[in-house]
Amino acid sequence: MNRVWRVPLPRGAEPPYRVFVNGVPQEQGRDYRIAEGELRFMKPLEKEKIGVGRWTAMFLGLFGSYGKNDTVDLQYRLAGRDVSATGLEIIPPDQP
Numbered sequence: 001m002n003r004v005w006r007v008p009l010p011r012g013a014e015p016p017y018r019v020f021v022n023g024v025p026q027e028q029g030r031d032y033r034i035a036e037g038e039l040r041f042m043k044p045l046e047k048e049k050i051g052v053g054r055w056t057a058m059f060l061g062l063f064g065s066y067g068k069n070d071t072v073d074l075q076y077r078l079a080g081r082d083v084s085a086t087g088l089e090i091i092p093p094d095q096p
Contacts, residue, residue, distance in 0.1 A: 003093040007039040007072045010085050018075040021045065039088075045070045047090045 019026040032041045046068040072088045
């Protein structure tokens with residue numbers, strides 16, 4: 001069974017798409033595919049879940065963030081203009 005990490009495209013997003021994971025350009029067909037209004041990645045992507053206590057400690061400089069925290073950014077067209085979206089939602093394979 002294929003495990004797919006999904007990233008919903010922003011509403012109204014039109015190609016051409018430029019996709020970046022952690023600032024690294026991704027190639028359609030090799031790194032991701034587009035289906036049903038989503039970017040679909042076969043490689044694992046993770047979004048660190050930070051609770052209030054951990055966020056407060058990080059804010060106060062008590063310790064940094066050491067968990068895996070992938071970011072997906074997208075450049076696309078919207079109503080004829082070039083726009084960008086950063087930190088898009090990552091939906092892991094175990095979520096509908």
